[in-house]
Amino acid sequence: IPEAATPSATLREEYESLAEEVRRHRALYYNEDAPIISDAEYDALFRRLEEFEALHPELVSNDSPTQEVGGEATAAFAPVTHLSRMYSLEDVFSIDELNAWITRAEASIAGIGNLPPVRWLTELKIDGLAINLLYRRGELVRAATRGDGRTGEDVTHNVFTIKDIPRRLAGTNHPEEVEIRGEVYIPTKAFNEFNEALIADGKAPLANPRNAAAGSLRQKDPAETAKRPLSMFVHGVGVREGIPARSQSETYELLKSWGLPTSPYYEVFDSYEKVLEFIETYSEKRHSLIHEIDGIVIKADDFATQRALGHTSRVPRWAVAFKYPPEEVHTKLLDIAVNV
Numbered sequence: 001i002p003e004a005a006t007p008s009a010t011l012r013e014e015y016e017s018l019a020e021e022v023r024r025h026r027a028l029y030y031n032e033d034a035p036i037i038s039d040a041e042y043d044a045l046f047r048r049l050e051e052f053e054a055l056h057p058e059l060v061s062n063d064s065p066t067q068e069v070g071g072e073a074t075a076a077f078a079p080v081t082h083l084s085r086m087y088s089l090e091d092v093f094s095i096d097e098l099n100a101w102i103t104r105a106e107a108s109i110a111g112i113g114n115l116p117p118v119r120w121l122t123e124l125k126i127d128g129l130a131i132n133l134l135y136r137r138g139e140l141v142r143a144a145t146r147g148d149g150r151t152g153e154d155v156t157h158n159v160f161t162i163k164d165i166p167r168r169l170a171g172t173n174h175p176e177e178v179e180i181r182g183e184v185y186i187p188t189k190a191f192n193e194f195n196e197a198l199i200a201d202g203k204a205p206l207a208n209p210r211n212a213a214a215g216s217l218r219q220k221d222p223a224e225t226a227k228r229p230l231s232m233f234v235h236g237v238g239v240r241e242g243i244p245a246r247s248q249s250e251t252y253e254l255l256k257s258w259g260l261p262t263s264p265y266y267e268v269f270d271s272y273e274k275v276l277e278f279i280e281t282y283s284e285k286r287h288s289l290i291h292e293i294d295g296i297v298i299k300a301d302d303f304a305t306q307r308a309l310g311h312t313s314r315v316p317r318w319a320v321a322f323k324y325p326p327e328e329v330h331t332k333l334l335d336i337a338v339n340v
């Protein structure tokens, strides 16, 4: 038996304790909406686990946090099985890592053949929480959080209180069933005003818009959710049979025509250089937008390409999230040479 197949007890213990630490912070973040470390610290911890697993693949178990979508459906809400799975996103933390990711993706696409030249839909990574809306014949019948990607929490009645989200879709060309995925968030201005009102009332302010959005959506009493200034932007579709769209961008236009809130900030580029310019632009503008962002999401626009690339157990292979560096170490991103 090769040495790698029999990891020492110490190595296994080290691995288990690292995985457990990631799970603990995930539970605080997703289940309690109350993280105790920053996202950058969490990302660094997660990266350590990934690197550990790359060095010791024999230790990786199916329930490792790297193999699963983070979060679970807590007992506080009725469980909902999504019609099609929800995923997380692969993160990259530098332009070098993004270059490598794009090079790999473009090589896979070229290798598959018969696919149109890749176009990259580039959009903001909204710092909120994922929602899955099920519309039947144009009527909103169910809304669920992502949970572990297979099963989420039923928050339908809370979602009914969000003004951005139509109970009935506009237009007529609706399929029998469609799952709309998006991000529920609190706009920065509304968040600040909400906090000022709390402070004036002698109450404790909310920590940040992301956790406030998650906590607000996951209230037991919809009347409480209704008091919170929640908004939503769509960023995907799950089950979509019968949708007359061949790409992510065509889908956004269709959803917009149905009265769903689409982000004004997305663009489709046929050159990667333009993607980099978009990243640079929003790195400067990121604090003057209507909502907080924690990065930029880059997706192959074409659905045939998305289908051909597929998914891992945790993330799609046709999309990537570029995370901006934490503020204190922020440097001009494009100083790094681009060679793809």
Ligand code: NAD
Pocket (backbone or CB within 6 Å): 025, 026, 028, 029, 030, 035, 036, 037, 038, 039, 040, 042, 043, 069, 070, 087, 088, 089, 091, 123, 124, 125, 126, 127, 128, 129, 130, 131, 146, 182, 183, 235, 236, 294, 297, 321
């Ligand atoms: P993620 O948030 O990095 O990416 C996936 C999610 O991004 C999707 O599920 C979707 O909801 C969201 N998203 C926002 N804009 C999007 C867009 N335009 N297109 C597609 N999706 C978009 O991954 P994750 O697994 O949900 O969470 C991991 C992240 O959460 C970490 O990187 C960390 O920042 C944070 N986190 C923090 C802690 C902590 O303790 N501070 C713990 C767990 C997770």
